[in-house]
Amino acid sequence: xxxxxxxxxxxxxxxxxxxxxxxxxxxxxxxxxxxxxxxxxxxxxxxxxxxxxxxxxxxxxxxxxxxxxxxxxxxxxxxxxxxxxxxxxxxxxxxxxxxxxxxxxxxxxxxxxxxxxxxxxxxxxxxxxxxxxxxxxxxxxxxxxxxxxxxxxxxxxxxxxxxxxxxxxxxxxxxxxxxxxxxxxxxxxxxxxxxxxxxxxxxxxxxxxxxxxxxxxxxxxxxxxxxxxxxxxxxxxxxxxxxxxxxxxxxxxxxxxxxxxxxxxxxxxxxxxxxxxxxxxxxxxxxxxxxxxxxxxxxxxxxxxxxxxxxxxxxxxxxxxxxxxxxxxxxxxxxxxxxxxxxxxxxxxxxxxxxxxxxxxxxx
Numbered sequence: 001x002x003x004x005x006x007x008x009x010x011x012x013x014x015x016x017x018x019x020x021x022x023x024x025x026x027x028x029x030x031x032x033x034x035x036x037x038x039x040x041x042x043x044x045x046x047x048x049x050x051x052x053x054x055x056x057x058x059x060x061x062x063x064x065x066x067x068x069x070x071x072x073x074x075x076x077x078x079x080x081x082x083x084x085x086x087x088x089x090x091x092x093x094x095x096x097x098x099x100x101x102x103x104x105x106x107x108x109x110x111x112x113x114x115x116x117x118x119x120x121x122x123x124x125x126x127x128x129x130x131x132x133x134x135x136x137x138x139x140x141x142x143x144x145x146x147x148x149x150x151x152x153x154x155x156x157x158x159x160x161x162x163x164x165x166x167x168x169x170x171x172x173x174x175x176x177x178x179x180x181x182x183x184x185x186x187x188x189x190x191x192x193x194x195x196x197x198x199x200x201x202x203x204x205x206x207x208x209x210x211x212x213x214x215x216x217x218x219x220x221x222x223x224x225x226x227x228x229x230x231x232x233x234x235x236x237x238x239x240x241x242x243x244x245x246x247x248x249x250x251x252x253x254x255x256x257x258x259x260x261x262x263x264x265x266x267x268x269x270x271x272x273x274x275x276x277x278x279x280x281x282x283x284x285x286x287x288x289x290x291x292x293x294x295x296x297x298x299x300x301x302x303x304x305x306x307x308x309x310x311x312x313x314x315x316x317x318x319x320x321x322x323x324x325x326x327x328x329x330x331x332x333x334x335x336x337x338x339x340x341x342x343x344x345x346x347x348x349x350x351x352x353x354x355x356x357x358x359x360x361x362x363x364x
Contacts, residue, residue: 028064038099079105096123161193177206204228215239225249
């Protein structure tokens, strides 16, 4: 056999081995497919919903690893590790006896934007391998169960509720501290719309174990202030969203020390006092929304060259003074809102440099 033929044969054998590995990794375990089919059979749908309205239809004659929304591991074991059923208009009940909670290899679960007609199930702790859990606007109601706190591998947790789409959820017993105290791997936490009802001293200190947290979103959570200094320990924060809470406080100086801060949203929170000018000069900051805080005072500094700001919303605040020529340095700006403030003087000609703007409200 020639050297060329030998090399070709080796390459062919290697390719066949790779194909075989792929085929093996796609083989779904029979118990996994049966659990999924049981889950599918329990679903009913809201025909009047404006969601995807794509009913879950799984063909039992095919490999479950190829089913819509289903993903299996890649090592040939055929375990379902990812299930994405978001926005399917599912309106049936889901309780602790559901076959969902026997898919114990799941690492990623998305049930967002459905209409499950039930209290919040407590059996999620059976899915102990979860690193991603999204139940936002899933339709669950009532108290968030303590069992969620046992999912210690979670990196992302989204339980948020829209005021328009969701049902009321609350964190009372357990409270926020009890929910997150063991979730030390969390990097992304979204609790918008949940009734937490905690003071600044309480909710800020409750978050202290989350030393790796990068995104924190707790708008419309009935939080009060002031923002406690303990929050400054979460130095990895890049996104902070606390809109529509009653903080009734000044903006802490320590936000300027967050080296990765990209988004700070504190609109309609009762902010007062004078905003530290250094906030505008945080080099990584892309979104700053302090709108609808009529007692919040401040003025613009000289903006640095090549600033990252893309959204600047100060409408309905007590900001004043002149808009500096250096606003032209905000070349990435797409949205600026300065209505109902106390700015004076002419609009700088350097505004023409802001070629990325898509929304402008300068009605002062």
